[in-house]
Amino acid sequence: MSIKIPSARRDAIAARLLAGEPVSSTALAREFSVSEDAIRRDLRALAAAGSCRRVYGGAVPILGGGLPMAARMIDGGAEKRALASAALALIPPGSFVFLDNGSTNVAAAEVLPEDTGLLVGTNSIAAAAALATRQDLPTVMVGGGIDPAIGGCTDGTAIEALSRLNIDVCLLGTCTLSVEDGAGAYDAADAAFKRALVARSRCTVVLVSNAKLGGRAPHRIVDMAGIDHVVVAQDCPEDLISTLVLAGTNVVRALPPQDN
Amino acid sequence: MSIKIPSARRDAIAARLLAGEPVSSTALAREFSVSEDAIRRDLRALAAAGSCRRVYGGAVPILGGGLPMAARMIDGGAEKRALASAALALIPPGSFVFLDNGSTNVAAAEVLPEDTGLLVGTNSIAAAAALATRQDLPTVMVGGGIDPAIGGCTDGTAIEALSRLNIDVCLLGTCTLSVEDGAGAYDAADAAFKRALVARSRCTVVLVSNAKLGGRAPHRIVDMAGIDHVVVAQDCPEDLISTLVLAGTNVVRALPPQDN
DNA sequence: CATGATTGTGCATGATGATGCACGATTATG
DNA sequence: CATAATCGTGCATCATCATGCACAATCATG
Numbered sequence: 001m002s003i004k005i006p007s008a009r010r011d012a013i014a015a016r017l018l019a020g021e022p023v024s025s026t027a028l029a030r031e032f033s034v035s036e037d038a039i040r041r042d043l044r045a046l047a048a049a050g051s052c053r054r055v056y057g058g059a060v061p062i063l064g065g066g067l068p069m070a071a072r073m074i075d076g077g078a079e080k081r082a083l084a085s086a087a088l089a090l091i092p093p094g095s096f097v098f099l100d101n102g103s104t105n106v107a108a109a110e111v112l113p114e115d116t117g118l119l120v121g122t123n124s125i126a127a128a129a130a131l132a133t134r135q136d137l138p139t140v141m142v143g144g145g146i147d148p149a150i151g152g153c154t155d156g157t158a159i160e161a162l163s164r165l166n167i168d169v170c171l172l173g174t175c176t177l178s179v180e181d182g183a184g185a186y187d188a189a190d191a192a193f194k195r196a197l198v199a200r201s202r203c204t205v206v207l208v209s210n211a212k213l214g215g216r217a218p219h220r221i222v223d224m225a226g227i228d229h230v231v232v233a234q235d236c237p238e239d240l241i242s243t244l245v246l247a248g249t250n251v252v253r254a255l256p257p258q259d260n
Numbered sequence: 261m262s263i264k265i266p267s268a269r270r271d272a273i274a275a276r277l278l279a280g281e282p283v284s285s286t287a288l289a290r291e292f293s294v295s296e297d298a299i300r301r302d303l304r305a306l307a308a309a310g311s312c313r314r315v316y317g318g319a320v321p322i323l324g325g326g327l328p329m330a331a332r333m334i335d336g337g338a339e340k341r342a343l344a345s346a347a348l349a350l351i352p353p354g355s356f357v358f359l360d361n362g363s364t365n366v367a368a369a370e371v372l373p374e375d376t377g378l379l380v381g382t383n384s385i386a387a388a389a390a391l392a393t394r395q396d397l398p399t400v401m402v403g404g405g406i407d408p409a410i411g412g413c414t415d416g417t418a419i420e421a422l423s424r425l426n427i428d429v430c431l432l433g434t435c436t437l438s439v440e441d442g443a444g445a446y447d448a449a450d451a452a453f454k455r456a457l458v459a460r461s462r463c464t465v466v467l468v469s470n471a472k473l474g475g476r477a478p479h480r481i482v483d484m485a486g487i488d489h490v491v492v493a494q495d496c497p498e499d500l501i502s503t504l505v506l507a508g509t510n511v512v513r514a515l516p517p518q519d520n
Numbered sequence: 521c522a523t524g525a526t527t528g529t530g531c532a533t534g535a536t537g538a539t540g541c542a543c544g545a546t547t548a549t550g
Numbered sequence: 551c552a553t554a555a556t557c558g559t560g561c562a563t564c565a566t567c568a569t570g571c572a573c574a575a576t577c578a579t580g
Binding site: 296 | 556
């Protein structure tokens with residue numbers, strides 16, 4: 001079982017990752033009879049292409065539409081909170097803010113200020129649950145069929161309900177963000193809802209963790225031109241930030257993590 | 261089946277915690293063939309990320325929604341589960357069942373069978389959250405303004421969305437139930453929604469714990485004549501049951517609690 | 521056919537991450 | 551109170567990683 005053509009080997013690795021299988025550098029090196037360096041280069045290339053995530057010891061598939069979105073809350077909870085806190089500065093008092101699906105926006109639901117007269121809308125079950133625990137924030141739920149993979153309502157009914165709202169600021173939950181491809185999503189219905197959301201919102205804000213920056217997803221939501229503000233993590237690499245800035249994007253950097 | 265990649269091991273542990281499963285350090289160490297120190301580090305990292313709580317001997321999952329509803333679920337959880345399980349017999353396969361607001365219906369959301377082709381609707385955030393964690397049940401969310409005291413959508417928008425549904429069976433979450441006054445609610449909007457719900461449903465089922473039986477609430481939802489089935493607790497006093505039966509009500513008694 | 525460019529590969533090196541062990545502190549249990 | 555299990559921390563060790571460099575294979579072009 002030795003594949004001689006380099007690109008074929010890379011395809012074989014990509015196929016496993018697409019199947020949801022985590023791969024180990026050493027195991028692949030043995031299997032394909034090449035050094036670990038070659039495998040590492042393959043994995044780096046695949047990660048750069050957005051088809052996997054690089055981890056210590058190998059690579060794991062990018063949980064695209066994959067499994068419960070609650071699983072995405074586990075990693076980077078502090079980072080997401082920091083992002084959400086930084087985004088608050090972009091929300092004027094008294095405005096109507098919409099929290100899209102996405103784990104980052106659940107964090108946002110928890111840190112929204114209560115005394116600035118906000119009205120909050122969401123189509124995310126998790127965000128609604130977080131908001132419902134707070135007795136102080138008037139909240140509107142956009143209903144419709146629930147997509148269990150997404151954890152919220154994204155179907156035609158939801159889009160129709162959305163069309164009756166005049167949103168000031170929307171926090172767009174995006175799966176990936178790059179200068180070339182704009183914001184992307186892994187699910188078609190989710191992407192369609194997000195497009196409608198951007199269209200109904202006066203101001204669009206995207207919160208991106210480092211892992212999302214530069215990635216690619218099958219469904220394009222909106223170009224960079226349609227995004228008013230991008231909030232990046234505090235430890236976001238400078239070159240990625242400058243790339244965004246050079247493309248004419250308003251970039252806000254999250255504050256250093258404050259423990260609470 | 262030993263996972264070689266550290267981050268994959270952490271993900272596996274996190275997945276179990278998300279599933280609500282408590283984990284033990286020693287068991288995980290044996291299972292993954294690493295020392296307990298490594299597991300402890302993993303658990304500490306997960307706890308720092310907020311996805312679990314560290315306890316002596318391992319870790320336990322963090323309460324998912326953190327809803328006040330969850331607090332209500334704690335006491336009488338077994339009773340409510342028993343009520344919900346008994347109500348399942350009243351739901352024909354393939355029907356459209358609606359779960360109203362109320363902690364009992366959250367229990368119902370957790371015990372609904374997955375293989376009988378049900379379609380589920382709800383206006384309760386907590387019930388939707390419970391349903392969304394299950395990948396198998398198609399669910400429709402009725403949106404609208406969220407009443408934080410209720411934990412769901414009960415306003416005009418919700419009633420309008422409800423008017424587009426043809427519901428087979430509704431599990432009516434009622435605050436009180438008595439032969440003289442029928443089903444009652446403490447909140448006006450909640451009661452209005454429930455009235456609309458009963459009107460849109462072919463069959464109305466009420467699940468009542470003993471504490472609710474015979475009580476009175478300011479807002480009358482529906483008379484006993486409008487209720488098709490009443491499910492009472494297993495230890496419901498006989499005289500209360502006979503009173504209901506004499507009034508011409510179909511009474512179903514919950515099964516004795518089965519531990520699982 | 522000859523030649524230069526491109527690409528892939530392997531190896532060495534310093535840096536980073538993960539692991540296991542030892543030790544003292546803390547907590548459950550009888 | 552006594553015992554044993556568990557915990558947290560510091561430290562040594564090993565695995566893995568990223569980078570730079572040299573060499574071979576492939577390919578395009580003259």
